[in-house]
Amino acid sequence: MSTNQTLSTILTRMSELYQLGGDANDRYRIASYSRAAQLLNSLQTDIRQIIKENRLYDLSGIGEAIGGKIEEFLKTGKIQTYEKLQKKFPKPLVDLLDIPGLGPKKVHALWRQLGVTDKKSLKAVLTDGSAAKLDGFGEKSVHNILDGLGMKPAHKDRKSYAKVKPIAEKIKRYLEKSGLVERLEIAGSFRRKKETIGDLDFLAVSARPQDLIHYLTQHPEVRRVTAEGATKGSVILRDGQQVDLRVVKQDEWGAALMYFTGSKEHNVQLRSLARTKGMTINEYGLFVLKSGKKGKKLAGDTEEGVYGTLGLKYIPPEQRLGEGEIGKNIEK
Secondary structure: OOHHHHHHHHHHHHHHHHHHHOOHHHHHHHHHHHHHHHHHHHOOOOHHHHHHOOOHHHOOOOOHHHHHHHHHHHHHOOOHHHHHHHOOOOHHHHHHHHOOOOOHHHHHHHHHHHOOOOHHHHHHHHHOOOHHHOOOOOHHHHHHHHHHOOOOOOOOOOEEHHHHHHHHHHHHHHHHOOOOOOEEEEOHHHHOOOOEEOOEEEEEEOOOHHHHHHHHHOOOOEEEEEEEOOOEEEEEEOOOOEEEEEEEOHHHHHHHHHHHHOOHHHHHHHHHHHHHOOEEEEOOEEEEEEOOEEEEEEEOOOHHHHHHHOOEOOOOHHHOOOOOHHHHOEOO
C-alpha cells in the first residue's frame, strides 16, 4: 500500500470513529477527515513529494489540523490523535466497521441501543429480529449485513441466467474500458451457467487494484457501495443486483478463478484430493503441505496448471458441481 493510500485509510477510519462516538459537534471534523481521505486516495503524486515542494497546504481540504497530522505520520509513523481515538472504543466494536453493509451510524445505533460490541452479539440481534426494528435499518439492511458476515439468507433473491447475462456483460465492458485490467473474468454461478444467479462475482488482475475497485463504485447504475477495500469491492446496482469485484495477483489468477468458480462441494473435494497428495489448495495457489504447514507453491497462475498438478484433466466450469466430476477426470 502506498503512503497516500495508508494515510487515506487512517483518515477514513478517524472520520468513522468520530461518527461512532455520536457527538453532533464532530460533524465538521467528520466531513473534513473524509474529504482529506478521498483527496489522498485520488492523488497521483506521492504526498512526500508534495510536502518536499511545499505544496501540502495548497491542496483543497488540507488545513493546519489535518496537514499537521499528515506531517506527524511521515515523521513518526503514527498519529497520536488516532492512537488515542482508537482506545476510546473496544477493538471488536471497531472491527464491525469493516463489515459490508455496516457504517459508523449503524454500528453506533447497534452499540448504544442494543448493546452490540462484537460479531457474536451482532449476529444475535440480526437473527432475533431486534436489529430490523431500529430506525434506519429494516429487513433489507439486515439482509445486507448478513451478506457481509457471510451469512446469506436462504431466501436471497436470484435471477435467471438470461436476465443477468446482459447486466454482467455491461459491467465487464465498463471495467475493461478503465484501462486498469490485465485480466478479467466473471466467476461464480454465472461462469458455471446455472439457471439462476445470485451475486455477480468478477475476478481481475490489475497493477492498480484500489483504483479499479474505485472505478467500479463510480458506475452510473450503482445505487450503493457496500465495500471498497484494497483488493475487494462490492456494490448494489439500481435493479438490486449485487456485484462483487476481487483483484488478485497474476500468479494467483488460476487458483483464484477455480476457487471463486467452483461450487462449495467441488472446492471441498479438491481440498480433500490435495491433502491425499500431500498438498493444500486455496484461492492463492496449490502448495506443498508439510507437517501441517503450507510450503512451496506448486501452481496457481492457470487453472490448467492447478488441475494438472493435482493429477486431473481440466474440468469445464459448468461441470464443477461436486457430483463425481473429479473422479471421472483423474489422469491415467
